[in-house]
Amino acid sequence: MATTAPISVDESTFESEVLHADKPVLVDFWAPWCGPCRLVSPVVESFGDKHAGTMAVAKVNTDENQQLAMRYSIFSIPTLIVFQNGREAARLVGYMPQEVMEERLSQFIAPR
Template identity: 45%
Template structure:
C-alpha cells in the first residue's frame, strides 16, 4: 500500500513518520516511473510492517522536488527519522531494489 504525498503533507507524512518512508518521485508522462511503480508497491506490501511507501508527482508538487534537487525520475529516496538516508535513481528490477533497500526492510 502506498500513500500519495503532496508539498503540503510531506513534512507530516514523510519527515514525521515513525518508520522509514520510501519516497517515489514520479510523473505521469515518465515511462520508467510506470515500470518501477508496481515493483515498489509489491516491496511495500511485503514489508508494510517496516516501511511506508509514499509517491510524489513531481509535476503537481514541484516544491518538494526542487527542495531535494530532483532532476531525474524515477528518483527513490528513503527517509528515516526525518533525515534523508538513501537515494537511488532510475527504474530497476525488484531484486536490485530489494538489495538497495535491504537495510530498511
C-alpha cells in the same frame, strides 16, 4: 496477503507523512508522462506490500509538487528516496528490478 497502497503526498502533507513518520518511508518521485516511472511503480508497490511492517511507501507527483522536487534536488525520475528520522538516508535513481531494490534497501527492511 493484504495490499498496502502507497500514500500520495504533496507539499502540504509531506512533513507529517514522511519526515515525522515512525518508520522509514520510501518516497517515489514520479510524473504521469514518465515511461520508466510507470515501469517502476508496480515494483515499488510490491516492495511496499512485502515490507509494510517495517517501511511505508509514499508517492510524490513532481509535476504537481515542483517545490518538493526542487527541495530534494530531483533532476531525473523516477527517483526513490528513503527518509528515516526526518532525513534522507538513501537515494535510488531509475528503474530497477525488485531484487535489486531489496538488496539496495536491505538495511532499512532487515528485522530489528
